[in-house]
Amino acid sequence: MGWDYEDPNGGTQSSAARIASGAVGIVVAAGLAVLVLRPELMPWRDAGDTTPLAAETGRPSAAPSEEAFPDRPTLREPFKGSPxxxxxxGAAGIEPPAARATGWMSKAQVEDALKRTKEFLVAANLDPAVIKGGKPDAALKLIDPKQPEVRADLEKSLAKPTEANDPTSLFTRFSPKEVRPAGTVVKTRGRMTVEAGTGKDAGNVVIRTDYTFVYPVVKAAPGSDEVARTIVRRTLVVALPDPEEFEVTKGRLSLWEWNSDLANSACDVFDGFLHPQFDSDLMADPDAAPVGPEQDPYDRSKDLGASSQECGTVSRT
Structure with a gap:
């Protein structure tokens, strides 16, 4: 799914928004393993390395290794058993590269653009109010009004989401009637690059971002303590056109292209929210188990555009 916008100065701006492999649920086999061998009753077992990873500076060569019997997440430790x-x-995982003069922009201008790009990612994916279903006003305000179609389409998607125009393609929102965050932390990993545009992007400075966010949630019902995780990977291309050649608004961003992969979120519901599935849902209704190609949502070694367009299953959450 995607949109192309006619640039008022000529050319086309491509803003492709894809919900690839909107995978839901936890593989049933993994749930059975937990029922047979509870990790907390295996004192000889290594609980796993908790040493913080160094920042990602390039595409990984492989997915993180998988544990045979991963720990189950809890309210106190919602990321147990997860890479x-x-x-x-949160925002500490979004580390812009060192700024340097690039294309038409000075070092100070690049530094400001990188800062604003981080602000957009934080506002779109880490703002607690947005995660709880609120409108991403801070993110919307960063979009250049000289890109009216982009802002208008996003506003429309938030007001009346459809399969073809769903705000979860760019913003992370859960329905407060359905779930609530398990704690205050969202885990983040990825990278950001900046370069002078070439070819059709000539005259622009281009910022590319690729980040994965992990959201632990529990059901909204009082007393709920079963934790599920939804993993969202997003790529975003931001263009900074040369104001000597194009009409732009200082301090704003032009969103050129975005893609997303949503793991453990229903891929057949388009109401503007993500809808995670819990182990208890599968136990109550085994027929609700997802089907389709299996993917590892923690595998950042593959290009997001190469992901399956089909709904599928996730190998872990």
Whole structure:
């Protein structure tokens, strides 16, 4: 799914928003393993390395290793059994590269653009009010009004979401009637690059981002303590056109393209929210188990555009 916008100065701006492999649920076999061998009753077992990872500077060569019997998440430790346990907390995981003069922009201008790009990612994916279903006003305000179609389409998607225009393609929101965050931490990992545009992007400075966010949640009902995790990977291309050649608004961002992969979120519901599935849901209704190609949502070694367009299952959450 995607949209192309005619640039008022000529050319086309491509803003492709894809919900790839909107995978739901936890593989049933993993749930059975937990019922047979409870990790907390295996004192000889290594609980796993919790040493924080160094910042990601390039595409990983492989997915993180998987534990045979991963720990189950709890309200106190919602990232137990997940590679995200070693990831940075929230905005600390979004580390812009060192600024340098690039294209038409000075070092100071690049530094400001990187800062604003981080602000957008935080506002779109880490703002507690947005995660709880609120409108991402701070993120929307960062979009250049000279890109009116982009802002208008996003506003429309928030007001009346559809399969073709769903705000979860760019913003992370859960329905407060359905779930609430398990704690205050979202784990984050990824990278950001900046370069002078070439070819169709000539005249622009281009910032590319690729981040994965891990959200632990519990059901909204009072007293709920079963933790599920939804993993969201997003790529975003931000363009900074040369104001000598294009009409732009200082201090704003032009969103050129975005893609997303949503793991453990219903892929057949388009109401503007993510909908995680819990182990208890599968126990209550085994027929609700997802089907389709299996993917590892923690595998950042593959290009997001290469992901399956089908709904599928996740190998772990």
């Amino acid at each position: 995200a346990l070693r990831w940075a907390d």
